[in-house]
Amino acid sequence: MRPGGNRGWLLRLVIAFGFAQGAVSMARPAVSYRALALGADEGAVGVIAGVYALLPLFVAVPLGRRTDHGRCAPLLPVGVVLISGGCALSGVADSLAAMAAWSGVMGLGHLCFVIGAQSIVARQSAPHEQDRNFGHFTIGASLGQLVGPIAAGALIGGRDMAGTSALALLVAAAGAAVACTSLWRIEHRTAPTSRAKDAERVPVHRILRTRGVPGGIFVSLAVLSATDILTAYLPVVGEHRGIAPSVIGLLLSLRAAATIACRLVMTPMLRLLGRTALLTVTCLLAAVLCAGIAVPVPVWALAVMLAVLGFCLGVGQPLSMTTVVQAAPDGARSTALALRLTGNRLGQVAAPAAAGLVAGVAGVAAPFVMLGALLLLSSATALRSTARPESGTERGAERDTERGAETRAETRAETGTRRGTENGSERGTGAGGVAGARARCRRARASLGRKGDI
Known part of the structure; x- marks a missing residue:
């Protein structure tokens, strides 16, 4: 089946990703609440949360290597099983060490699922469809990020924090398992070419030196860091400004809904502006809005800022995927996507730590100024990385045409x-x-x- 021929597989992948991401988004706050109920302090909660991001760093590149030279679909059920198992076992764990271990298993499962899913989208989308298909694919993540925390908040509370957080984790495990119902006929069963089988393994340093790959990784890191820090520090800002937690929750949901809306209209925006201008302008506007959150404004103005900010942040992830895929050398696209995910994980560890240091020195609004500077730098990086005379896909097609011409001449x-x-x-x-x-x-x-x- 030719790439882009039937998009039923993409819809099933979005549904599966929505359930998997929703389970993770529900489980992560539930893990923190359960750890607190078991006697953890703020430092221990940070360590447990960090294990989720740190453990996958050691396996991202090997998984990408394996996917480059084999099928992608087997990683999806493996990821679902690890997510579901990590959630369920976190719910019954009775020690902080066990909580940390199962949090790491959950993060590993999420990594497996995302590498496999992104590689399928890259492999089965024609070059002109990749921006659109990656945009639709990430709608699943946005839906999960929208529903998961709301579900966790509805279940967790009361005097029995340990019991309600355990219940939320078990519900998250069941939600992740539902993803398996959509994992059928997602990957086109095409035999890999002999060139793909015999391709020499591209060194990581060569991938990272390829123009476009480092820029795509950095844009993705900056956008994800902005989303994470916004989620973590907006409640703190609300506490200092007297904004009720329920209002803060609605504001964060508004941000997530705006991100979904952005990805639904990605195709017409790309036709109007092109990838380079769209990525550069949205990162620049997001930088201004992030810095603006540090200024005391009325709640209605904050809602408008967060809606526009969520719309702008919705562009970065899917377009950075396309940038990395089309810039990567032939036979190393899954590895390049794995390196992008590695950068995301490093950002999830380093950005909150840096934000905590900045907040301790300059106040709770200061991390948003730091995010503004980071997004401003990513805007410049996007302009340089995506403004290229030809994409990696076009170069590969050109090389194939040349080889075909040589073969015909010899014949x-x-x-x-x-x-x-x-x-x-x-x-x-x-x-x-x-x-x-x-x-x-x-x-x-x-x-x-x-x-x-x-």
């Missing part, structure tokens, strides 16, 4: 040689028009002449 030359041998004349090589073929034809005639003498 014509050999055909001309055979005809020349059979006819005993130099006219046989006329079709090839190659000096080497004429020489072989002369040698063949000489050989025939010697055989006749004997």
Whole structure:
């Protein structure tokens, strides 16, 4: 089946991703609440949350290597099983060490699912469809991020924090398992080409030096860091400004809804502006809005800012995926996507730590100024990384065309040689028009002449 021929697989992938991401988004706050109920302090909660992001760092590149030279679909049910198992076992764990371990398993499962899913989208989308399909794919993540925390908040509370958080984790495990119902006929069963099987493994340092790949990774890191810090620190800002937690929850939901809306209209925006201008402008506008959150404004103005900010942040993730995929060397696209996810994980660890230091020194609004500077830098990076004369996909197609032309020329030359041998004349090589073929034809005639003498 040709890439882009039937998008039913994409819809099923979005549904599965929505359930998997919703389970993770529900489980992560539930893990923190359960750890607190088991006697953890703020430092221990930070360690448990960090294990979720740190453990996958060691397996991202090997998983990408495996996916580059094999099928992608097997990673999806493996990821679902690990997410579901990590959620359920976190719900019954009775020690902080066990909570940290199962949090890491959950993060590993999420990584497996995302690498497999992104690789499927990259492999089964025509080059002109990748921006649109990655945009639709990330709608699943946005839906999960919208529903998961709301579901966790509805279940967790009261005096029995340990019991309600355990219930939320078990519900998250069941929600993740539902994703398996959509994992059928997602990957097109096409045999890998001999070139893909025999392709030499591209070194990581070469992938990272390829123009476009580092920029795509950095844009993704900056956008994800902005989303994470916004989720973590907006409640703190609300506490200082006297905004009720219920209002803060609605504001965060508004941000997530705006991100979904952005990805639904990604295709017309790309037609209007193009990838370079769209990515650059949205990162620039997001930088201004993030810095603006540090300014005390009325709640209605904050709602408008967060809605526009969520819309702008919705552009970065899908377009950074396309940037990395099309810039990566042939045979290393899944590895490049894995490196992008590694950058995301590093951002999830480093950005909150940096935000905490900045907030401790300059106040709770200061992290938003830091995010503004980070997004401003990502805007400049996007302008440089995506403004390219040709994409990696176009270069690959060009190389394939050149190889095909060489092969056809050689075939014509050999055909001309055979005809020349059979006819005993130099006219046989006329079709090839190659000096080497004429020489072989002369040698063949000489050989025939010697055989006749004997």
